[in-house]
Amino acid sequence: MQLLSYIVQQTRLSSKSVENTISLLNEACTIPFISRYRKEMTGNLDEVEIGDILRYKELFEALEKRKKAILKALEEQDVLTLELEQKVNNSQDLIALEDLYLPFKKKRKTKAETARLQGLEPLAKMMMSQRVQNLEATATKYISKEVETIETVLEGARFIIAEWVNERTDIRNNIRQQIERFATISSKVIKTKIDDEKAQKFKDYFDWNESLKNIPSHRFLAILRAEKEGFIRVKIEIDSEKAIQKMEDRIIRTQNECSSEIQLAIQDAFKRLLFPSLSNEALSIAKEKADEDAITVFSKNLKQLLLGAPLGEKRILAIDPGFRSGCKIVCLNAQGDLEHNETIYPHAPQNNLIEAIKKISFLVDAHKIEAIAIGNGTASRETEQFVKKIQFKNQVEVFVVSEAGASIYSASKIARDEFPTFDVTVRGSISIGRRLQDPLAELVKIDAKSIGVGQYQHDVDQTKLKKSLDTVVESCVNTIGININTASESLLSYVSGIGPKIAQNIIIYRNENGSFTSRTAIKKVPSLGAKAFEQAAGFLRIKNAKNPLDDSAVHPENYTLVDKIAKDIKKNVADFIGNKELLNKIPLKNYISTTVGLPTLEDIIKELEKPGVDPRAKAKMFSFDATIKTIADLRIGQLLPGIVNNITNFGCFVDIGIKESGLIHVSNLSDTFVKDVSAIVNLQQQIIVKVLEVDVVRKRIQLALVK
Missing domain, CATH: 1.10.3500.10 (Tex N-terminal region-like)
Structure with a gap:
């Protein structure tokens, strides 16, 4: 069986779509690029379908490689007959292939x-x-x-x-x-x-x-x-x-x-x-x-977490709470740069609460803080409670932010390179604040396995896990698009066609030459050739560029087409960006060609309606029940606010503001049968739960979803 027929048989996709997708993959095109900018060639396949084609392509190639190795071994043993050769070549899975080879396999002494x-x-x-x-x-x-x-x-x-x-x-x-x-x-x-x-x-x-x-x-x-x-x-x-x-x-x-x-x-x-x-x-x-x-499950959770609601470019005061060691405070500007750091001791044994309140009040005013991010680890509840009692001159939103993986980041080479003169406690606080500004931009710096949103992640095949999670991160980064002038090296490395080496070169070039003023200028980065530019350009954004299309998902290869449309309706490109009424009047069928079809044209119009707009929702404040401080405070029948912090096949775990997360078993998510937990709840979703059972000894909490 040939590669094309094998994949068509496995996926049930059209032969033409599969054939063109294979061709694009062989040309080193990435899945995000193919799904976004080659819809005419693939028949509008999405990332999942293209991913399936890639997976079956790799399985087929692995099978063919094993067939060649077995045929070579049989030939060397002088046992290869025409009939045996045909059986080997006709095998469609590794198990059947290995069964054929078993009688001839060199064995240890039996x-x-x-x-x-x-x-x-x-x-x-x-x-x-x-x-x-x-x-x-x-x-x-x-x-x-x-x-x-x-x-x-x-x-x-x-x-x-x-x-x-x-x-x-x-x-x-x-x-x-x-x-x-x-x-x-x-x-x-x-x-x-x-x-x-x-x-x-x-x-x-x-x-x-x-x-x-x-x-x-x-x-x-x-x-x-x-x-x-x-x-x-x-x-x-x-x-x-x-x-x-x-x-x-x-x-x-x-x-x-x-x-x-x-x-x-x-x-x-x-x-x-x-x-x-x-x-x-x-x-x-x-x-x-x-x-x-x-x-x-891990991949679904990671995608939801990475695409979590950002607060955006706000000035943040971030707190990594603690008791004996104190609360580490950092002040970040709207771009996430560190402006100030110190430690306060509001809790036991020091109990310097008044001084801590004065210090936070002063820092909020001095740095024009718009929001406060508090890590959800030890002393989180106590810190949140005293911060919310402070009377600020201006409105300041208070958020509790997951610390999962923050300690991994703070001790990493990435963190040391970013903040070489600060210790791990300061770096951890910075990470908490930046997560509130933009979860995606910060979490890509951490090994996905350390984020804690899966089940038995250390027990599964680590190679397959890493590959799947890397694919998720790449998909999320390219779905959102990134500002090339502010993105970290870690974030850049996940952009289609770039990778770690070119990402490093972009940072070096940016530091030496200043911000990029156009997408064309990106071509000057060493090692970033024509292929890399083709794959990456549509996902890189340049704010306030001379050409407004540089801050959109419109690919540079289609700039000439957009210019032609503008010329035909006697407008400048800038005139119809954001003008939905005008854009809807454009006769798209007039611009269909051998290379550009209706799907691409519709994508261009959709992007011009809201160029560079972040598709993610905005972060919302949330408060736990202040009366619940430990598992001992829980009573059966209580209704409590909570945040979904992990999803598994058997249910979801919910943070209700104490050390132990509660479990909503799949049977308690709905009155009807639930096939997919993710269809009912999302990671970081704010919900109301009912306490069904509390096992203080085993530290287990059973919950039911109310709303």
């Missing part, structure tokens, strides 16, 4: 290989023919110094037969089907660990049994983690007697001495070779599926 070296393979073949009349007499002929008894001769022959049985594709597939349909996964606590305090979070799995095909991904990953940490033992089981009987029905044709030996060989093949191998394979497949589910 019991069957030892038996062959002892000259017992001819006997094994005669036994498999099931036509030997006097097996004992026949076996006697194979006694030697290595195998001195009839029993050891027959045992050796059985080892060879067991290996043949293990290598039969039909038998392997039959057992795979039984495992897929009927296997159970069970777990038992290791007795010496039953009272271990760390094991208690896995208490539900001390004695657990469930269908392998039906186990939810989060539970499967939890069981694997408990096993990895040494608290439980995990086992996969099927009806072994039934499986062995099916194997015997396929192989044994007579009832004689040979059939009895073959029966023993089949039992040995199943217990020693087939089931251990195929149950591990099933576990790997289940793990891969669970990983995909977890990565999908």
Whole structure:
């Protein structure tokens, strides 16, 4: 099968769309660029569909690479027949391919290989023919110094037969089907660990049994983690007697001495070779599926977090709260630059509350602060309460901001390069303030795994996780577009076509030559060639540029077209930017060409209506219930305000203003069946919840969604 037909078969997309998308991907075009600026070529495919094409392209290429390696190995062994070559080339998945290769795969020394070296393979073949009349007499002929008894001769022959049985594709597939349909996964606590305090979070799995095909991904990953940490033992089981009987029905044709030996060989093949191998394979497949589910959840959450509501270019006073070590304060200008930092001690043991209030009041006035950002860690509630009591001269909004990953950023090379003369506490406070201004711009500096919006992120395939999260970050950055004159190196590196090296060159060029005044000027950056410019230009914004299109998502390749439209209606480009009434009168069909179709023209008009406008909502203030300070304050039936701070397949976690987040199980999200938690709630959504259950000992809170 060819690449094109393979992808069309897997995606059910049109052949032309897939073919053109493959061509664009082969030209090093990025997914954001293709989905935004090559709609005519792809048939208006979105990022998800283009991502699927890329994924299946990579799977196909990996399969073809493995086929070549296997064919080469078979050729070197001089066992490659025309029939075998055709079977290898026709294989459509890696499992079937590896089954074909299994009989020829170089093995470490096995019991069957030892038996062959002892000259017992001819006997094994005669036994498999099931036509030997006097097996004992026949076996006697194979006694030697290595195998001195009839029993050891027959045992050796059985080892060879067991290996043949293990290598039969039909038998392997039959057992795979039984495992897929009927296997159970069970777990038992290791007795010496039953009272271990760390094991208690896995208490539900001390004695657990469930269908392998039906186990939810989060539970499967939890069981694997408990096993990895040494608290439980995990086992996969099927009806072994039934499986062995099916194997015997396929192989044994007579009832004689040979059939009895073959029966023993089949039992040995199943217990020693087939089931251990195929149950591990099933576990790997289940793990891969669970990983995909977890990565999908993490990716959805990350996208929601990155596209969270920014406050915008406001002057911020940010506080990283603390008790004994004090509250670290920084003042940031509207561009996020540090203007001032110090520490106050409003809480125990110092209790310098009056001095702290005076200091914050002074700083708010001196730096014309418009909003205060308070980290949600230790002492957050106490800090929020005293700050909200301060009577400011002007209106100042107070926000509680997630600190997740702030400590990772503050100790990172990125933070050290940005603020080389300040310690980690100051950098952490700056990060809290900047997150309020623009979550996307700040969070891209942190390893996505450290942001804490997923399930079992440390247990899944780390390569796949990183790739998926990088794709999400790239999509978000390019969806919003960035100001090339203020963007950090981290943010620039995610722009389509740029990457870390060119991002670094942009920063160096900007520092040496000042702000970019046009998109054309970007071409002067070292290493930023024509291809990189093509991929990146539409996503880079230049404020107050001479050409107003430079602050829009209109690609420079279409500037001439926009100029022509302006000329035809006898207007300047600036005249119809933002003029919806005028733009709607433009006869778009008159401008369709071989390279520009209606989708691109409609995108241009839509962008000209609101050029450079941030599509994200604006940040809103939120207040927790001031009477709830610890889990002990909770009572069943209470209605409380909360913020969704994590979403999983089994529900969502809600910050209600105390150390422990509460769980709204999927069954308590709606009166109807919920297939996708993200369809009901969003990350950072402000909601009202009802307390259903409180377990103070295990620090678990069960909630229900009210609104």
